[in-house]
Amino acid sequence: MEKKKLNKTTKSNLITYGMVLAAYLIVQGLIAGNLLSNLMQGLLVPLCVYIILALSLNLTVGILGELSLGHAGFMCIGAFTSAAFTKATMDTFTNAGLRFFIALIIGAVCAGIFGFLIGIPVLRLKGDYLAIVTLAFGEIIKNIINVLYVGIDSNGIHFSMKDQMSLGMEPDGKMIISGAMGITGTPRQSTFTIGVVLILVTLFVVLNLINSRDGRAIMAIRDNRIAAESIGIDITKYKLKAFAISAALAGIGGVLYAHNLATLTALPKNFGYNMSIMFLVFVVLGGIGNMRGSIIAAVILNLLPELLRGLSDYRMLFYAIVLIVMMLINWAPKAIEMRERFLSRFKKKEA
Amino acid sequence: MALLEVNHLNISFGGLHAVDDFHVSIEKGQLYGLIGPNGAGKTTIFNLLTGVYKPDEGIINLDGQDITGKSTIDINKAGIARTFQNIRLFHQMSVLDNVKAGLHNHDKYSLFTSIVHTPKYFKVEKTMNEEAMKLLKVFDLDKEADILASNLPYGKQRKLEIARALATKPKLLLLDEPAAGMNPNETEELMDTIRFVRDNFDMTILLIEHDMKLVSGICEELTVLNFGHVLRQGKTSDVLHDPEVIKAYLGE
Numbered sequence: 027m028e029k030k031k032l033n034k035t036t037k038s039n040l041i042t043y044g045m046v047l048a049a050y051l052i053v054q055g056l057i058a059g060n061l062l063s064n065l066m067q068g069l070l071v072p073l074c075v076y077i078i079l080a081l082s083l084n085l086t087v088g089i090l091g092e093l094s095l096g097h098a099g100f101m102c103i104g105a106f107t108s109a110a111f112t113k114a115t116m117d118t119f120t121n122a123g124l125r126f127f128i129a130l131i132i133g134a135v136c137a138g139i140f141g142f143l144i145g146i147p148v149l150r151l152k153g154d155y156l157a158i159v160t161l162a163f164g165e166i167i168k169n170i171i172n173v174l175y176v177g178i179d180s181n182g183i184h185f186s187m188k189d190q191m192s193l194g195m196e197p198d199g200k201m202i203i204s205g206a207m208g209i210t211g212t213p214r215q216s217t218f219t220i221g222v223v224l225i226l227v228t229l230f231v232v233l234n235l236i237n238s239r240d241g242r243a244i245m246a247i248r249d250n251r252i253a254a255e256s257i258g259i260d261i262t263k264y265k266l267k268a269f270a271i272s273a274a275l276a277g278i279g280g281v282l283y284a285h286n287l288a289t290l291t292a293l294p295k296n297f298g299y300n301m302s303i304m305f306l307v308f309v310v311l312g313g314i315g316n317m318r319g320s321i322i323a324a325v326i327l328n329l330l331p332e333l334l335r336g337l338s339d340y341r342m343l344f345y346a347i348v349l350i351v352m353m354l355i356n357w358a359p360k361a362i363e364m365r366e367r368f369l370s371r372f373k374k375k376e377a
Numbered sequence: 378m379a380l381l382e383v384n385h386l387n388i389s390f391g392g393l394h395a396v397d398d399f400h401v402s403i404e405k406g407q408l409y410g411l412i413g414p415n416g417a418g419k420t421t422i423f424n425l426l427t428g429v430y431k432p433d434e435g436i437i438n439l440d441g442q443d444i445t446g447k448s449t450i451d452i453n454k455a456g457i458a459r460t461f462q463n464i465r466l467f468h469q470m471s472v473l474d475n476v477k478a479g480l481h482n483h484d485k486y487s488l489f490t491s492i493v494h495t496p497k498y499f500k501v502e503k504t505m506n507e508e509a510m511k512l513l514k515v516f517d518l519d520k521e522a523d524i525l526a527s528n529l530p531y532g533k534q535r536k537l538e539i540a541r542a543l544a545t546k547p548k549l550l551l552l553d554e555p556a557a558g559m560n561p562n563e564t565e566e567l568m569d570t571i572r573f574v575r576d577n578f579d580m581t582i583l584l585i586e587h588d589m590k591l592v593s594g595i596c597e598e599l600t601v602l603n604f605g606h607v608l609r610q611g612k613t614s615d616v617l618h619d620p621e622v623i624k625a626y627l628g629e
Contacts, residue, residue, distance in 0.1 A: 034523075231492050238491035238498065239481065239505075242470070246478045249467035256427060256461075257545050258453035258482045267488060315469075 039233045042318045043226065049325075050222045066332065067218075071286045073328050074221025075101075075279045080308035080320040081228045082275035087306070088315030089236060090268040091248030092149070093157040095302045096164030097276045100137045102297035104277025105284035106171050108133030109209045110202050112285065114178050116213070126215050126285065130224075133281035134274045140167070141273020142266060149265045161299050171292040176203040208291030209284075216286040224282055225321075228275050232317055235271065244268045311352045323352065378441060380405040380581050381549055386425060386435035395421045397606040399435070403549070403598075408575055409583045410596030410613065414626050417602040419585045420462060423551050426583075427459050428452040440548055454482060456548035460538040460555065462585075468527035472518055475526050475537055476509040479544025484508070512540045515577070516570065532563045536570065543578060550574070552584040556591050564588060568595050589627070593617060601626060 053070065056062045079097060086094045108129035119125045148159050175186040179199030186192045190204060203209055235241045243264045246254040255261055284290050294300070308327060312319030330348060334341045355361050379402040386399040396418045403409045411419050424430045426437060428449040437445045444455050467475050484505045490498045513519040516536040521529060526537060535555055542550060555571070556564045568591055574580050586592050592599065592613070599616045601608040603625045609616050616622055 234492050234494050238494070239477075239484070239486060239501075240488050240491040242474055242478045243481055245470055245474075246467045246481075249469050250465045252429075253461065253465035253467065253541075254478070255449045256453060256459055256465075257479045257541060258450050259478070260450055271492075 035237055038318075039237075042229060042233070042321070045318065046222060046225055046229065046321065050218075053218065069328065069332060070218040071216050071221050071282065073325065074218065074225055075283045075286075076305070076308065076328055077225050077321050077324045078228045078279035078282065079276055079305045080312065080324045081225075081232055081317055082272050082279065083305045084309045084312070084315065084317060084320045085232050085235070085272040085275065086269060087309050088313075089232075089241065089248065090244055090265060090272070092265070092269075093153065093306075094160040094269075094272070095157050095299060095306065096144075096160035096162075096167075097272075097305050098297045098299065098301035099160075099164030099167035100141055100273040100276035101280035101283065101301075102164075102167050102171060102292055103140050104133035104137040104280025105290060105297075106203065106209065106280075106292070107136040107277075108281040109212050109284040109290050110176065112212050112215075113202050113209050114200075116211075122213065122215060126220075129285070130278065130281045133284075134277045137277025137280065138270045138274030141276075142270040144273075145266045145269040149262070149269060161302065164297075164299060164302055168292045168294070168297045171203070172206050174203050175201070175205050177201045206291065208289060210289045212285065212288065212290065214286060214288055216282050221282055224278055228278060229317065231271065231275065240264065240267060307349075311349065311356060313356055319356070326352070379403055380407075380440055381426075381583070382436075382438040383426075384436050386422070386437070387433045388421065388425060388430055389433060395605050396425065396432075397604075399602075399605075399607060401600055401607075401610070403581060403583060405548075405581055406575065406579065407581055408571070408595055408597050409581075410592045410599045411583060411585045411602065412587070412592055412599060412626065413602035413608070418605040419602055420553060421605075422602075423459060423553055423585065426452075426551060427457055453545055453547070456546075457551065458542035458545045458547035458549075459551035460535070460542055460553055462553040462557065464531075464534050464538055466526040466534055466537060466541075468525065470526060471523055472513065472526055472529065472537055473506070473509055473522040475541050476512055476544045477505050479541040480505050480508060481545075483544075483546060509544065512544055515573070516540045532559055532567075535559070535567070539570070539574070543574065543580075548581060550580050550582045552582060552586075554585050554587065556586060556588045561590075564591055567591070571595055589617075 057067065079101060083094065083097045086092055111129045111132050112125060115125060144163050148156060148163065151159055173187050175190055175193055177184045177193045177195045177199050179196040181196060184193040184195055190201065243254070243259045246259055247261055247264055251261060308324040309320055311327070312321070312323030330345055331341060334344050337344060381401065381403040383399060383401045386396055388396045399422060411422065413419055421430065425432050428447050431446050435445065436443065439455055439457060442455060444452050447455070467478060470478070484501050486497055486501050510519055510522065513522055516539065518533060518537060518540065521533065526534065529537060539552065539555070556567055559567060571582060572595060575582055584596070596613050598611060599613050600610045601616060601622050608625055609619050609622050
């Protein structure tokens with residue numbers, strides 16, 4: 027009995043990994059066959075970023091059961107810390123691959139630390155209140171980075187929140203973050219392959235976590251806080267763990283995003299709350315707590331506006347219709363019933 | 378020395394003196410009943426014993442250890458597990474995972490192991506699965522191990538809650554109205570299960586119940602509560618024939 031259960035979850039996880047790999051191979055084939063326009067190729071890395079963010083947010087929303095609207099903020103931290111590292115060490119650190127790897131670790135760890143620190147006050151709240159406070163924190167992060175000036179010279183690193191002059195740097199100094207101008211001149215290192223590898227890493231972390239002692243504790247808190255406490259699960263500790271891991275994964279998405287651009291700025295369009303809402307749309311449409319669904323929703327909702335380009339003016343109308351249809355298929359009780367009936371017939375055949 | 382020793386327990390909510398000078402002493406291995414009319418303070422006492430409320434006054438001693446005012450988590454680690462009057466399961470988790478969550482503080486590994494699934498993960502998970510299945514078998518739930526807890530019928534949900542509480546390896550098990558909503562057959566079956574748990578797990582059980590058949594059938598000693606204070610305490614048969622108890626609770 028238990029063997030079978032283990033197999034079932036493992037099988038479902040393998041299907042998810044396989045799906046990502048298959049999609050990767052198909053896209054590689056399309057690129058090799060020159061069937062993918064430059065525009066579409068340019069969308070691939072952002073798509074990977076969105077998938078990673080959707081997975082990371084699904085850990086908070088679906089597994090921890092708390093609504094966070096500040097994930098773009100954690101992504102922002104991952105993006106800026108890693109890009110700052112790359113910019114600062116660009117001339118001295120010549121091994122580009124290793125430098126990217128270290129930037130990745132730095133981005134994830136910094137975002138994770140911020141997730142932890144923000145989580146301490148924020149996770150005392152629940153539901154709508156938590157959502158609004160995370161939203162505010164996300165905006166705060168973005169706005170602080172927008173006025174942050176960081177430079178490096180022979181005396182070390184200088185910080186300012188005013189302007190470049192007040193850094194008081196030596197003539198040999200180099201600007202790393204120039205306020206609203208952001209970080210410029212970083213190499214574009216992110217590729218579709220790196221993106222897919224990072225998606226797989228994110229999936230690995232999330233799926234493994236769900237099937238573990240820590241994951242069970244987190245889900246127990248989600249399902250019934252009082253009962254979880256009564257069996258000796260430390261609520262605060264596991265909420266913080268989940269939130270910090272989720273933030274770190276969002277940071278990884280940010281690293282990928284930052285290294286896909288030559289100029290990184292903290293604009294509302296990049297890291298604003300509408301971005302966080304978009305991630306939430308992926309999670310909700312794909313199914314809360316359903317990792318495979320998040321990936322599919324992120325892919326469909328990202329490619330759709332491009333695929334519908336031919337419809338010009340009616341594009342957004344179709345987009346809205348698809349949103350509504352996906353919502354109905356996923357959540358309408360009758361649709362769920364129908365889907366289950368269909369699946370059970372399928373399963374019987376299998377047996 | 379008794380396993381559970383409670384003295385001078387008091388708590389007020391605003392002007393309401395919900396529990397007034399409660400005291401009880403339960404020996405190891407005993408099946409002890411707590412009865413009384415609605416609003417007498419029975420569940421409040423459970424909440425005091427498990428640290429949900431902090432008492433205004435009084436001492437709670439478990440197995441020689443003072444647990445007064447400790448957190449729910451520490452009290453569970455010290456050895457008190459409970460079930461709830463309104464069932465509180467982890468609905469979106471499988472029956473097996475519900476019990477495995479109960480093993481949380483006994484079969485441990487680190488967060489790193491959780492994420493990477495090192496060989497230690499597989500070893501510990503295997504022991505957990507075996508322990509959890511053993512418990513589920515006791516409650517005749519082993520065939521439902523895979524299904525979601527919310528899909529279990531009512532009676533089985535009650536049993537799963539007891540199984541989950543037992544998974545934390547307590548010294549004292551608190552059952553809050555275990556027979557609520559059960560039909561006479563299910564109650565009969567539940568009585569057997571409770572006796573079985575006491576005998577096979579070497580457990581001490583304190584239960585709140587309104588079903589007099591269950592109370593008189595399995596409890597060895599009783600405390601009757603009325604308006605927050607102890608009305609009578611003693612052997613079940615003596616207490617249930619006490620005229621004052623009959624007047625306050627059972628009706629003449």
